[in-house]
Amino acid sequence: MTSTWIAAHRSAVIDPYEAFELFEARGFTDQTVRQSLRLAGGGEALRVRFSNRYGKEPLRIGGAHLAVRTRASRIDPTSDTPLRFAGAEDTTIPVGEELVSDPVELPVSAGEELTVTLYLPGDTGLSTYSAIPYDVGHAVPGDRLSAEVLEDAEELSTGHYLTGVDVLAPEGTRIAVAFGDSWIEGAATTPGTDNSFPAQLGRRLTRGWIVNQGISANRLLTDAVGDHLLSRVDRDVLAVPGVSHVLVHIGLNDLGLPGTLAYPEPATERPTAADLIAGLRMLAARLHAAGLTVVASTIGPYAGAVYPGYDSEAGQAARREVNSWLLGADHPFDGIVDAAAAVADPARPDRIRAEFDSGDGLHVNDAGAKAIAAAVDVTLLDL
Template sequence: MARQWVAGFRSAVVSPYEAIQFVEPRGFRDQTVRQVLRMAGGGDELRVRLSNRHGRSALVIGEARVAERGVAGGIIPETDTALRFDGASDVVVPAGEEVVSDPVALPVAAGADLVLSLHLPEETGLATWSHQSGEPTYVARGNRAGAADLPGAERVEARFLVTGVDVLAPEGTAVAVAFGDSWFGGVGTTVGANRRSVDVLNERLGRGWVVNQGIAGNRLLTDEIGERALARFDRDVLSVPGATHVLVHFGINDLALPGMFGLPPATADELVAGFTELARRAREAGMAIHAATIGPFAGAIYPGHNTPEGLARRREVNEWIRTGDAFDAVFDVARAVADPARPDHIRPEFDCGDGMHLNDAGARAMAESVDLDALRL
């Protein structure tokens, strides 16, 4: 059977030097960083993508290993496999660069938890990261990359230095990219429980294969927490191996975050132009594009987020998304999670408690708003 490399896991990363709320950036020195990676798709072989994209000095990786997950931060020892880079067990990644490991024969299934362990022997500086990953990372002193368990390890809710895992899968395997903000990233859902909307969508599909490129706080139009969607689209969507579909969820941060700094929200015309440009670029690349309506955020507890202008523009853009022909399909997240009595608010049973993000039940409702027949994976 002919096979090809496709994305089995993806993690969009941001610079640790940007202003990030709630989570402090960090670096490492003579520490092991063990990360749990939930696989959207599986195959007989894999290779890992590591990034120093936003680093300011060379990144030294002394050892890298992958294994199937055991309990908590533990691994199943008989699956423990060393990664190599052009045959070497260590690698130096220059500032601004990325590296792909040599392929290894470690079968991994869709929905499985792959564990990546990195020993970082030298000072890293602030590390390129995914600041609210929804998965635990375990940090231990010294080189414990091959250890079965990491007792006493620090547990951190962030992901560092890894941008993806490619798997060798049957030729013609189709991959969808969930390209968006925290509503794909899973902020508000139970950490480590894999109840993000993208996880639920993969469960609904049965065979998986929607990879998650959500960044909490990311915007369609403006750089701040990560490059704006229009700037990162080529790297985080078009360059994903096997990608044939893209699902987009943007707009909340363009409408709500500016108020924190006393700035006006994006206009409806600006958002429409941005969505139209994404659709044009996806279709030029031969990809189908599916768009979400912008979810409600009137109950947001964060200063400046809830403004009459922003909410009015949300309603205007949503009407354009629902009635226009820019996209191959629309999934109406806004209606799926809105409080019927107060449609600018999240339904109480779907609200994680901050008025702006979905809990586990809300993330499931978001995933269930996607028409699987229209997705055709």
């Protein structure tokens, strides 16, 4: 059977030099960084992807190892394998560039937890990073690449440099890319449980799988946290090997961030429903031009969000108008997921139901993510 490289894990990244710093940016000097991931699909071999997209200096990697994770920063030492780059165990990623490891002949399956450990010998400067990694990472001083456990490690709530894993899977394997904001990325779901809405939906599929390219606080039309969604299409969707379907949730932060205390844009810069609808039409057209099936989601409820200025009458009115359009006959998408209805309080539909609320009025918890996943007609993802 012929095999081909298919994405089995993805993590979209953010520029640490953005003016709006919602997540703490940081770098490393003479440190070992250990991060874990869970594969959405399996294959007979794998390769690992790294990024220095937003770095201002070349990123020297003094060594990189792959291992099976047991728990926290602990690995199975019998599985510890050096990654190589064009045959070498150390490498440098130029400013603005990506790097893919040499293939590792290691059969892997969906749901398997792996750990990637990097030794970063120099001063990295601020790192290209992910807002919500699969689980808490760990960092310790010096070269501890092969350590079974990183003792007295600093915990990392953000991900660094690690952007994906591809697996060598049967030709014809097709996957979906979940593309959007925190409701895609899984903010406020339990770290290390793979309980984001796309991950829980993926466990309902009978073939293929879903990789996650969400960025918490991302917007459709304007850069804020991460490049805006329309500018991410080529890199974070079209370049993903095996993609045939795209699952989109976006718009919350276009409506909520302008005017907040954290991001004090003038309220007049908040987009209108017409602006968002035009942007969504453009997004659908670009993805359809590439031959992809596109499933969009209604914008989730957020009335009562605890972040000052996020919830506004104008924003709520625009959300309702956009959602009505998405649920009507005039939208350009191949299917719609009514995420808003799946988690809304029936008595107050602009709010998240109490049992699905993470506690901030803006994000769903594990149970809320499960409710959204359960509301999806899986025939829309005919992988």
